[in-house]
Amino acid sequence: MSAPAAPALPPAVQAKCDPYLLSALLSQFAHYDDHADGGSAPLLSVGFTVVLPSAGLTAASVQATLADWVAAHPGARITDAHLNPLAHGARTAYVTADVSPTVLLLLGAAPFVTELQLCANPLPRRPLAARPTTPASPPAAPLRTANKKILATIDHGCAFAHQMLQNAGGTRVWALWDQDPRPDFDPAQGSTPIGYGYGRQVGRDVLNACVAPNPPVPGWNEDRCYAQARYGAVQSRLTHGMWVTGLLGSAMTSPSLTESGHAKPCHDAEDADLIFVQLPRAIPLAPGLGSIDRAVLDGLRYIADCAPDDAEIALVIDYGTDMGPHDGTSWFERALDALTAELLASRNVQLNAFYAAGNAHDARRHAVIWGEAAKVQSAAKLPWWLPMDNAAPVAMELWFHEAAPACELRLQAPGASAPLTIHLANDWLGTPPGMQPGQCVVVSKRMRGRPGQAWQRQVLIDVGPTQRPDNASGTPAAPAGVWTLTLTPTGSTLLQPVHAYTCWGGQNPGVPQRAQATRFVTPPEDMPQAGAVRVTGSGSVLGSGCGDSNQVWMVGGYERWGQRLRARYASGGGVRGGKRAAPLGVPPHQGVDWLAATEQSSALPGLLLLGTRSASRSRGRGTSFAAPQAARQWLAGTLTTDPPPTHTRPGPASVQWPRDEYGEPRIAPSPD
Known part of the structure; x- marks a missing residue:
């Protein structure tokens, strides 16, 4: 995609982007689909939030601005139905869209857009063959029934x-x-x-x-x-x-x-x-x-x-x-x-x-770090296993209750000569040493919290397919095996429990399999877990x-x-x-x-x-x-x-x- 890489975006725009969008921009969509309509021109699926300020902008002016942007950029599309609440007095709307790189930048700079989320499909190696194109059907209203059940x-x-x-x-x-x-x-x-x-x-x-x-x-x-x-x-x-x-x-x-x-x-x-x-x-x-x-x-x-x-x-x-x-x-x-x-x-x-x-209760895809009360918190080590020859990208998320946790993260990839070490008190975007963005991107970002809890922190570890590309010009495979994540507290205040989640893998009925399951590594079931990490089904809803x-x-x-x-x-x-x-x-x-x-x-x-x-x-x-x-x-x-x-x-x-x-x-x- 010809959009700017994430580090080139103005800080105010970066602050609106979710970690997955930042990762995709840094890797130039190495394993995300940036052709939302199946065509040849770059077109990215996103979600964004429109918030009307208390004065100045109106619902009509926002809708007119968005319509002008779409009209000026062929292929771009906004799901106008999600804007309907604004016309009935709402101040907030959650909207989906397919946008060109230029419209993405316009949304990021718009004062009425408060956040942008990547909604693109993950792009596995050897995706399904392109479906045949058909002429567009005429527009018509959604098919309303008279049945109230x-x-x-x-x-x-x-x-x-x-x-x-x-x-x-x-x-x-x-x-x-x-x-x-x-x-x-x-x-x-x-x-x-x-x-x-x-x-x-x-x-x-x-x-x-x-x-x-x-x-x-x-x-x-x-x-x-x-x-x-x-x-x-x-x-x-x-x-x-x-x-x-x-x-x-x-x-x-x-x-x-x-x-x-x-x-x-x-x-x-x-x-x-x-x-x-x-x-x-x-x-x-x-x-x-x-x-x-x-x-x-x-x-x-x-x-x-x-x-x-x-x-x-x-x-x-x-x-x-x-x-x-x-x-x-x-x-x-x-x-x-x-x-x-x-x-x-x-x-x-x-x-x-x-x-x-x-x-996911028995799939070992959820872990809690420092979940038990303790007077002193020691370093916590969480091994994360990635299967060989996985055609789909995978990800792990860490969620901290603190917006700026006094904590150091160390990520050691299989076979890597040096680990990645970052401090989590500040936002961070980059790759582990010796890796390309298409292999792995790590994002640490302050995120919206619950009401009364202003901010929290998300850490995303976004890893590309471990299956090798079909040609030499393709994005290199990410390392398979056990990735080791170590969290070390660096402050005197105890951190609240940290939750780790890793993504689904498997096969849905009636379609080929592209995504294999990852998991956190634990002792055998007849041995108790020791230390600060508990891999558990509790909380895996x-x-x-x-x-x-x-x-x-x-x-x-x-x-x-x-x-x-x-x-x-x-x-x-x-x-x-x-x-x-x-x-x-x-x-x-x-x-x-x-x-x-x-x-x-x-x-x-x-x-x-x-x-x-x-x-x-x-x-x-x-x-x-x-x-x-x-x-x-x-x-x-x-x-x-x-x-x-x-x-x-x-x-x-x-x-x-x-x-x-x-x-x-x-x-x-x-x-x-």
């Missing part, structure tokens, strides 16, 4: 022709919006939603015409239906989105969730419309913090725009991030809190977001849902058999701050809001879920399949819970490591 999700792959999603009116899917810059569906049959300016939406009438052509076609089946619709996201026989949508809207309850083990009719919220937001294809391939934030925030507002006034929306969000401050202060969490409050106040729309708690809104829920999983233990992977425990923290919250929330059954039996792991064809089922595991159970029952008014079990922890420890419990109520299975 809505079940929605933001995911990948919706089999709208599945028999379990049909009723007397055809498919229950009211609207499907494909957010990809090169979207599926026939351009002539779909439209580009006004206020968003990208992707393609199709409504129930178009979907029904694909499900049941008129006049009838002999031999018509679901394969031909999706080919006619030009919807390639369901070519695979299973997708994460269909697993979730099946639990959210299927006419039958999964056999894994009935007492008899047989499917049975499910009448919960059967009168609700379904709305599906199809994620850009790059996100299931290699999810990133910023790219998820942008897609989900746009999807949330689109779903709300499809709802009538006074509607109730139960929305399932399974794509989030394990990264972030885990205290509600991230850009996305503040935007989500503002959106739910705005919709309730302006249109009496109850947008309730049901988040999967995440599957997904970092996208820790805000203050009472309309954001967190759902984990439990095992249906025996003592109904919390599933080993289900993230839980108190987080750094906000309403889910303990003891700061009132009331304290030690864990998630509910647990739903996600494990059928010890012999049949996971749940039996719908495939993308009516005759197919497959098994899926994870808290992603807890959230839709809670959302559907909440909308139907049938959600009932059982108290958490009072059993002792299982053992013996030499065979089975004791499992944490956080007092989370279990959603009761529906009776036969």
